Amino acid sequence: MKHIINLEVANTIGVVARVTGMFTARGFNIESISAGRASMEDGSANVTLVVRGDDWVIEQVTKQLNKLIDVIRVSDVTESDFVGRELLLIKINCPPAKRTEVSMITNIFRAKVVDISNRSMTFELTGIDAKITAFIETLRPYGIKEISRSGTIAMVRDSQYKS
Amino acid sequence: MTGAELIINGLQKEGVRAVFGYPGGAVLDIFDRLYEARVPFYLTRHEQGAAHAADGYARVSGEVGVCLATSGPGATNLATGLATASMDSIPLVAITGQVATHLIGNDAFQEVDIIGISRSITKHNFLVRDVNELGKVFRSAFYIARSGRPGPVLIDVPKDVQQAKTQLPYPGDVNIPGYKPTIKGHSQQMRKVAGLIAHAQRPVIFAGGGVISSGASDELMQLSEKIQAPVTTSLMGLGAFPEVHPLALKMLGMHGTEYANYAIQEADLLIAIGARFDDRVTGKVDKFAPKAQIIHIDIDPTSIRKNVEVTAPLVGDVRNVLIDLLKEVKPMRHDAWLEQIDDWKSKHPLRYQQNHHISPGQIIEQVANLTKHQAIIATEVGQHQMWTAQLYNFLTPRSFLSSGGLGTMGYGFPAAIGAQVAQPDRTVVLIAGDGSIQMNIQELATVATYQLPLKIIIVNNQSLGMVRQWQAIFYNRRFSNTCLRRRSDCPKECDGDQNGCPKYIPDFCQLAEAYGIPGLRGDKPEQVRPTLEKALTTSGPVLVEFIIDAEENVFPMVPAGAAIDQMIRGMA
Numbered sequence: 001m002k003h004i005i006n007l008e009v010a011n012t013i014g015v016v017a018r019v020t021g022m023f024t025a026r027g028f029n030i031e032s033i034s035a036g037r038a039s040m041e042d043g044s045a046n047v048t049l050v051v052r053g054d055d056w057v058i059e060q061v062t063k064q065l066n067k068l069i070d071v072i073r074v075s076d077v078t079e080s081d082f083v084g085r086e087l088l089l090i091k092i093n094c095p096p097a098k099r100t101e102v103s104m105i106t107n108i109f110r111a112k113v114v115d116i117s118n119r120s121m122t123f124e125l126t127g128i129d130a131k132i133t134a135f136i137e138t139l140r141p142y143g144i145k146e147i148s149r150s151g152t153i154a155m156v157r158d159s160q161y162k163s
Numbered sequence: 164m165t166g167a168e169l170i171i172n173g174l175q176k177e178g179v180r181a182v183f184g185y186p187g188g189a190v191l192d193i194f195d196r197l198y199e200a201r202v203p204f205y206l207t208r209h210e211q212g213a214a215h216a217a218d219g220y221a222r223v224s225g226e227v228g229v230c231l232a233t234s235g236p237g238a239t240n241l242a243t244g245l246a247t248a249s250m251d252s253i254p255l256v257a258i259t260g261q262v263a264t265h266l267i268g269n270d271a272f273q274e275v276d277i278i279g280i281s282r283s284i285t286k287h288n289f290l291v292r293d294v295n296e297l298g299k300v301f302r303s304a305f306y307i308a309r310s311g312r313p314g315p316v317l318i319d320v321p322k323d324v325q326q327a328k329t330q331l332p333y334p335g336d337v338n339i340p341g342y343k344p345t346i347k348g349h350s351q352q353m354r355k356v357a358g359l360i361a362h363a364q365r366p367v368i369f370a371g372g373g374v375i376s377s378g379a380s381d382e383l384m385q386l387s388e389k390i391q392a393p394v395t396t397s398l399m400g401l402g403a404f405p406e407v408h409p410l411a412l413k414m415l416g417m418h419g420t421e422y423a424n425y426a427i428q429e430a431d432l433l434i435a436i437g438a439r440f441d442d443r444v445t446g447k448v449d450k451f452a453p454k455a456q457i458i459h460i461d462i463d464p465t466s467i468r469k470n471v472e473v474t475a476p477l478v479g480d481v482r483n484v485l486i487d488l489l490k491e492v493k494p495m496r497h498d499a500w501l502e503q504i505d506d507w508k509s510k511h512p513l514r515y516q517q518n519h520h521i522s523p524g525q526i527i528e529q530v531a532n533l534t535k536h537q538a539i540i541a542t543e544v545g546q547h548q549m550w551t552a553q554l555y556n557f558l559t560p561r562s563f564l565s566s567g568g569l570g571t572m573g574y575g576f577p578a579a580i581g582a583q584v585a586q587p588d589r590t591v592v593l594i595a596g597d598g599s600i601q602m603n604i605q606e607l608a609t610v611a612t613y614q615l616p617l618k619i620i621i622v623n624n625q626s627l628g629m630v631r632q633w634q635a636i637f638y639n640r641r642f643s644n645t646c647l648r649r650r651s652d653c654p655k656e657c658d659g660d661q662n663g664c665p666k667y668i669p670d671f672c673q674l675a676e677a678y679g680i681p682g683l684r685g686d687k688p689e690q691v692r693p694t695l696e697k698a699l700t701t702s703g704p705v706l707v708e709f710i711i712d713a714e715e716n717v718f719p720m721v722p723a724g725a726a727i728d729q730m731i732r733g734m735a
């Protein structure tokens with residue numbers, strides 16, 4: 001099963017290498033990883049990992065991550081009610097004649113146009129990974145020139161509602 | 164204070180009594196400070212020797228071992244030592260010089276990314292880019308190395324950081340937010356564990372190196388006697404429980420005793436303490452302890468359920484946990500079970516054959532008798548290591564030094580040097596194979612220059628015996644490249660015993676003499692005792708070589724991938 005694991009890490013040189021190095025050294029796979037600086041004052045950073053594995057794998061991964069000295073907190077948010085989001089930038093072949101048709105599709109997904117040229121259009125989309133994948137597949141017939149996909153980041157909800 | 168001065172200051176503040184190392188360009192400033200410092204420094208003849216010596220020092224003393232090497236090749240030469248210490252959870256601090264910060268990444272002279280290289284073979288490592296961080300890093304490194312599950316920590320210090328000045332004094336306590344080892348066992352789990360023990364009829368305790376590193380031998384003995392549970396140990400656990408005790412099962416696993424392995428397979432409760440269920444212990448893992456519920460006490464949560472499924476995990480410092488557990492358990496008797504075990508012991512004792520050659524068992528037993536089981540024994544890796552583990556009968560913790568996890572040939576000799584430095588008044592004996600000793604033979608110079616009264620015993624079978632044993636049993640006696648006397652014109656099918664072989668290659672006695680160390684040799688059974696007596700009563704270092712037959716093998720033996728009660732008994 002797919003798990004989303006949030007890490008709070010010390011913002012030290014090479015901390016991401018420590019995290020990914022643990023995965024290679026122990027033979028586990030990372031589906032996606034995204035990292036960024038989280039807090040200005042104490043110099044910590046956050047890393048979100050998407051990891052696929054059975055219970056044994058996830059237990060070991062969580063423990064091994066905890067064991068890394070530069071990892072301050074490990075939380076597997078999969079079982080909680082969480083917001084998970086990915087960011088996509090996608091550039092497709094799109095001559096001027098096709099712009100209207102393409103826009104109709106991208107509107108359905110509420111994607112934003114971020115660039116437009118004589119031959120192409122570039123869109124930005126955020127959402128859960130299923131939505132991102134569906135969007136990519138819908139655009140595929142036009143010819144995809146370039147894709148950049150961020151990997152999931154996640155946060156647990158405090159409220160009871162779901163969006 | 165300069166960075167280099169701060170390092171010396173830190174060594175003193177951390178109570179370091181010995182540093183092992185080797186100089187070079189990137190650590191000149193530290194060495195300059197060592198010139199007048201009161202921290203004793205031991206110059207080995209190879210950085211690998213320094214790392215293993217620091218490790219041996221740590222295993223014997225329980226303190227953090229410290230080694231120091233220059234950048235580039237000095238640092239890479241430490242790698243095997245770090246990995247060895249890491250696998251066996253030995254507290255080390257390794258200090259490496261690094262090229263100046265502005266040169267890092269330029270492929271500067273003697274630059275390597277030792278932080279990248281050592282990441283997976285250390286508990287943690289640090290690159291110090293600012294002299295104001297150095298004190299904190301140093302303090303943290305020692306704390307991380309010795310606390311929790313101990314391990315090696317590397318500190319990489321660029322040359323300009325060693326030269327830069329700082330106003331900050333050496334810190335007292337440090338706070339490392341991501342590092343809080345669990346020391347005390349969970350009380351609810353503790354009661355669950357006590358409940359399992361109360362219901363057990365055929366309990367066995369399996370003690371590992373964690374018992375030794377947490378100093379829990381007394382508590383282990385109390386538990387074993389209180390609940391009448393026999394104790395078997397891993398290689399790393401040897402000495403945690405006196406092997407002559409009526410409840411001792413000695414070592415289990417691949418070359419363990421038959422009765423230990425049978426006891427494991429019949430047990431209804433296995434209490435694993437400070438052990439990690441290495442594959443050399445479990446054999447085929449799904450056939451390991453098939454009838455037992457398993458209690459696993461360990462300080463490292465990642466050890467739990469890594470290799471075997473457990474009924475009741477208990478995370479905490481072993482000694483701490485055992486003290487609490489002893490209050491929870493009631494005295495028990497398991498007469499029928501102990502009778503069964505005694506029956507196995509008398510039917511399947513460890514034994515060895517005596518013929519007209521010196522037998523390796525005879526050597527180990529004589530060393531044990533003459534040292535009254537009280538010496539510190541270091542081994543290399545191979546058959547001699549297993550014979551020693553089987554037959555010495557260790558009585559006290561921190562008296563057996565061997566590379567268990569990594570199986571590093573070349574470990575034993577420098578480790579014995581470190582042990583002798585830690586305990587100048589105890590008898591330290593190295594039992595080595597003729598293959599392994601050559602991996603760090605240059606350390607004869609270290610022994611000679613510091614006049615360490617080490618006794619080096621080479622069990623010489625003219626071959627890489629342990630590999631040869633596998634070739635003999637599983638590879639149809641095709642002895643590919645395990646004969647240490649083999650020359651380019653030897654016939655392919657030679658099994659290592661032909662006329663015209665060079666008698667000695669090298670002549671270890673002459674080699675020792677070249678370093679000013681007396682060398683003794685024996686090749687007949689009746690020579691073993693007098694030769695050992697002579698060596699052990701000589702005041703300085705001595706090298707002894709015993710010639711044994713290459714056909715000697717280690718039994719019993721569990722073939723790789725078999726269940727641990729499927730043992731090959733051998734010829735004996």
Ligand SMILES: Cc1ncc(C[n+]2csc(CCOP(=O)(O)OP(=O)(O)O)c2C)c(N)n1
Pocket residue numbers: 543544545546547548570571572573595596597598599600622624626627628629630
């Ligand atoms: C550094 C290293 N290289 C290779 C091995 C594989 N190996 C394990 S035991 C052994 C033979 C050891 O020979 P020797 O030291 O003579 O001891 P013996 O088995 O003959 O007692 C070898 C090559 C190892 N453990 N370590």
